[in-house]
Amino acid sequence: MxxxxxxxxxxxxxxxxxxxxxxxxxxxxxxxxxxxxxxxxxxxxxxxxxxxxxxxxxxxxxxxxxxxxxxxxxxxxxxxxxxxxxxxxxxxxxxxxxxxxxxxxxxxxxxxxxxxxxxxxxxxxxxxxxxxxxxxxxxxxxxxxxxxxxxxxxxxxxxxxxxxxxxxxxxxxxxxxxxxxxxxxxxxxxxxxxxxxxxxxxxxxxxxxxxxxxxxxxxxxxxxxxxxxxxxxxxxxxxxxxxxxxxxxxxxxxxxxxxxxxxxxxxxxxxxxxxxxxxxxxxxxxxxxxxxxxxxxxxxxxxxxxxxxxxxxxxxxxxxxxxxxxxxxxxEEPAEIDYAISNPAREVPLKDFKGEIEFQNIWFAYHKNDYVLKDISFHIKPGQSVALVGVTGSGKTSIASILTRLYETQKGTILLDRIDIRNIEKTGLRYVVGLVSQDVFLFAGTLRDNITLFNPMSDTKVLETIEVLGLMPFIDRMPGGLDMEIAERGANLSVGERQFISLSRIILYDPQVIILDEATSSMDTISEVLIQNALLKATRDRTSIFIAHRLSTILHCDKIIVLSRGEKVEEGSHEELLRFGGLYSQLYKMYIKENLIEHG
Ligand SMILES: Nc1ncnc2c1ncn2[C@@H]1O[C@H](COP(=O)(O)OP(=O)(O)OP(=O)(O)O)[C@@H](O)[C@H]1O
Ligand SMILES: [Mg+2]
The missing domain is CATH 1.20.1560.10 (ABC transporter type 1, transmembrane domain)
Known part of the structure; x- marks a missing residue:
């Protein structure tokens, strides 16, 4: 059209x-x-x-x-x-x-x-x-x-x-x-x-x-x-x-x-x-x-x-x-469906989630039969951190989207703590699974409003959380601190600053499972290290999924899943995959080489 x-x-x-x-x-x-x-x-x-x-x-x-x-x-x-x-x-x-x-x-x-x-x-x-x-x-x-x-x-x-x-x-x-x-x-x-x-x-x-x-x-x-x-x-x-x-x-x-x-x-x-x-x-x-x-x-x-x-x-x-x-x-446009709205399983006690995730033969398409995810299966243990790796368009963001039920899958089952996520009410699911999306969206308002998403929360709490994670330098750099006025869509901020805000949002939101989609892609090395450390602290006891093109940011992950054209091609630890000598080792070698050139 x-x-x-x-x-x-x-x-x-x-x-x-x-x-x-x-x-x-x-x-x-x-x-x-x-x-x-x-x-x-x-x-x-x-x-x-x-x-x-x-x-x-x-x-x-x-x-x-x-x-x-x-x-x-x-x-x-x-x-x-x-x-x-x-x-x-x-x-x-x-x-x-x-x-x-x-x-x-x-x-x-x-x-x-x-x-x-x-x-x-x-x-x-x-x-x-x-x-x-x-x-x-x-x-x-x-x-x-x-x-x-x-x-x-x-x-x-x-x-x-x-x-x-x-x-x-x-x-x-x-x-x-x-x-x-x-x-x-x-x-x-x-x-x-x-x-x-x-x-x-x-x-x-x-x-x-x-x-x-x-x-x-x-x-x-x-x-x-x-x-x-x-x-x-x-x-x-x-x-x-x-x-x-x-x-x-x-x-x-x-x-x-x-x-x-x-x-x-x-x-x-x-x-x-x-x-x-x-x-x-x-x-x-x-x-x-x-x-x-x-x-x-x-x-x-x-x-x-x-x-x-x-x-x-x-x-x-x-x-x-x-x-x-x-x-x-x-x-009359059909509203989002909560499939199992009458299913008792939805009354899952929210607080007891441990964050175990399992994909069982997932097929997913945005349009009819154009599958962008094909027969994907993997298992993430509670508290594990997992990296999703793959070239542009391989389906990483799509995995994040279906896990938060922004879109519904066509075939297969996604389990959260062994419960089909279709049986969990969306609002509940989104308390448990938090996503920092690839495209950050900011609202017109103060820095505080954007971090807390207009939820009532004391400045002390906000600043404490940020302090504990060692992220104060970011706040200090913003003129006016939490009171800084942010323009519509964050027009008066750099891309890296926007990413910082969107990260702070999820940390305060405090979900059991965190998905970070290219969350630090626009930051300089020093900021990235700061954020990296903060994330390590923030995700210590939670299940976390990291999506990043810069492979340095995922080295600490317990497991790496490699996607190619919507299919899972490799899965294992960094060392295992390097030894395997497949797509990941190729990507990694290229990444190392480029960084060597970059940094002389
Ligand atoms: N909203 C959408 N509607 C239709 N097709 C989409 C949509 N979003 C993504 N796609 C398609 O799905 C495929 C996978 O996209 P996805 O965003 O998951 O890739 P990605 O691995 O996250 O890529 P990148 O590294 O560039 O972020 C792509 O071919 C893309 O064209
Ligand atoms: Mg993406």
Whole structure:
């Protein structure tokens, strides 16, 4: 799937009505039954009040003015004032009420979605770009919110008003009503034409906007590479082209709008003309009162606003439907499975783990049958330290990932203290098995927050642990010590410093089994020795798995397992493997030679 598709895929759904989606939306709204019912009730009342006024105009003319009944005239005037005031008060309540429902529904959906996203397996995030998931949680949910703020209820009100005006007109004078409403087919034709063009144009706009976003996203994230390779001019030109496309599409859209408004106004004028032409003649012949004529004109005036409103909001609704569909789609993404969630074995007492690990004929693939680990078996005794060695891509990190159940294996069994790890709840498993991952991730916050991962822990405890391991020099080097502010993703730190933080994290986390994936790869020799000693202390009584390209760091391990293309090719102590004269001895010889050259 190319980049463009990632973003445009978001734009395609074009249903305005999807029963399943509406049902789910409704289920969220129904949590606020009282407010929901209140808003429906208010819509009904305000519609009736709104329809009353034009009728009263006519009534005032026919029964007040024509008959010289000043008292009645006053009464009607006050009635109109009262009705309008009441209606406007209700509008205030309504708009507050609806916005509040909208915000609450948005909050609910966003929290629900976030919780769900947290439960998704790591493999989901391999396949879905961050941008897309974030869009679901932000823009798509905002679009659902718009459904409320732009007003489903308002549109429902609009529909009521249109129907109400029809009914009122027919009741007042059905002949005049038929003549006036004969313009209605023209409105329908205009609305359909406009709707069709606007829809495709709107879609194009969103597509173009998506490519602007995608392009910007990539350019800003990759700014360093762009500047280093002098790509600025070319990228500028490309952005110019994309932007221009977007502008053209916008202009097209505006053009439709520019035509739509006057077209509807023309029909409005036509309707007024018809009423005056036919109605006035009827009035002059005495078939119609002046009041009815005025009421008609007032109704026509009120008829066109709701029509315009509905047509213009069509897009918002369509967008909201598409967004809802995507949000609920993500919600249905299968969460991580705890296979044996109902299996009693999961209630394994956490503290008693000794850290014995056994891989039994493990097969593992990220995709279908592309096995990156093939029939791997090995055994690690409690407290043993084991090194995983192999060239890039041989499957070392994958072993760490399946042992922590970031990914599930396809065949074979992994045992921790003779318990199938699938029978251990993930949260429990991850208390026991700690992983320092190859790519360190730091959060914006202080050094303290990043070491403790925002867990409450006293500075004394943190510093003590670090002191005991002899790692204080690292802290001393950080300006501000534990209070040092760390930028998003640790941008203000060197790679080695980031690795130090990620190591301190695991030491404070204190798991029974520690896996270190290239944990010291970016450190200078002195720092590495410091860390090495600290690790020896920290892992003395625990099972530990070391993954390292620099073979010097694994010499102390009890056992070395050599991987090649996903298969275990050798296993034994350093001396045994050297004597064996296989891949390990080759790697080691090369390593020694290079280091001799390096250090003269
Ligand atoms: N998330 C992933 N999705 C798909 N394939 C992956 C993923 N991660 C790794 N692979 C593939 O699995 C194979 C083993 O990768 P792994 O990360 O285990 O190698 P490694 O031994 O840790 O390499 P290195 O020494 O470079 O860290 C590689 O061929 C890699 O392309
Ligand atoms: Mg790796």
């Amino acid at each position: 190319d980049k463009e598709e990632f973003f445009t895929e978001d734009v395609l759904a074009d249903k305005i009505y999807d029963r399943a989606v509406i049902r789910k939306l409704l289920s969220h709204v129904l949590r606020y039954k009282t407010s929901g019912l209140l808003s429906v009730f208010i819509v009904l009342i305000t519609t009736v009040l709104f329809l009353l006024c034009p009728y009263l105009f006519g009534y005032a003319i026919d029964h007040g003015i024509s008959k010289g009944d000043t008292a009645l005239l006053y009464k009607t005037a006050f009635a109109i004032l009262g009705i309008e005031t009441l209606r406007l008060l209700l509008v205030v309540v309504q708009s507050y009420n609806i916005q509040a429902i909208g915000q609450k529904v948005m909050l609910d959906i966003r929290m629900e979605l976030f919780r769900h996203v947290q439960s998704l397996p790591v493999s989901f995030f391999d396949k879905n770009p961050v941008g897309r998931v974030v869009t679901r949680l932000t823009n798509d949910i905002a679009a659902i919110g718009e459904l409320f703020s732009a007003g489903v209820i308002v549109v429902i009100g609009d529909i009521f008003i249109i129907i109400g005006i029809f009914v009122a007109m027919i009741m007042l004078n059905w002949k005049l009503a038929i003549i006036t409403l004969s313009v209605f087919p023209i409105i329908v034709i205009i609305a359909l034409w406009f709707g069709k063009h606007m829809k495709s144009s709107f879609r194009e706009i969103r597509r173009k906007l998506a490519s602007i976003n995608a392009y910007l996203n990539e350019n800003i994230t990759g700014m360093k590479v762009i500047q280093l390779f002098n790509r600025e001019k070319r990228n500028y030109a490309k952005f110019d082209a994309i932007n221009d496309d977007y502008l053209k599409e916008q202009v097209k859209y505006i053009r439709y709008f520019a035509i739509f408004q006057p077209a509807i106004n023309m029909v409005n004028a036509l309707a007024v003309g018809l009423v005056i032409w036919y109605g006035a003649a009827r009035y002059m012949h005495g078939f119609l009162t002046l009041g009815v004529l005025v009421s008609f004109l007032a109704y026509i005036h009120d008829l066109f606003d709701p029509i315009r409103d509905i047509v213009e909001k069509y897009n918002i609704f369509q967008g909201a439907m598409a967004s809802s569909e995507r949000v609920f789609g993500l919600m």
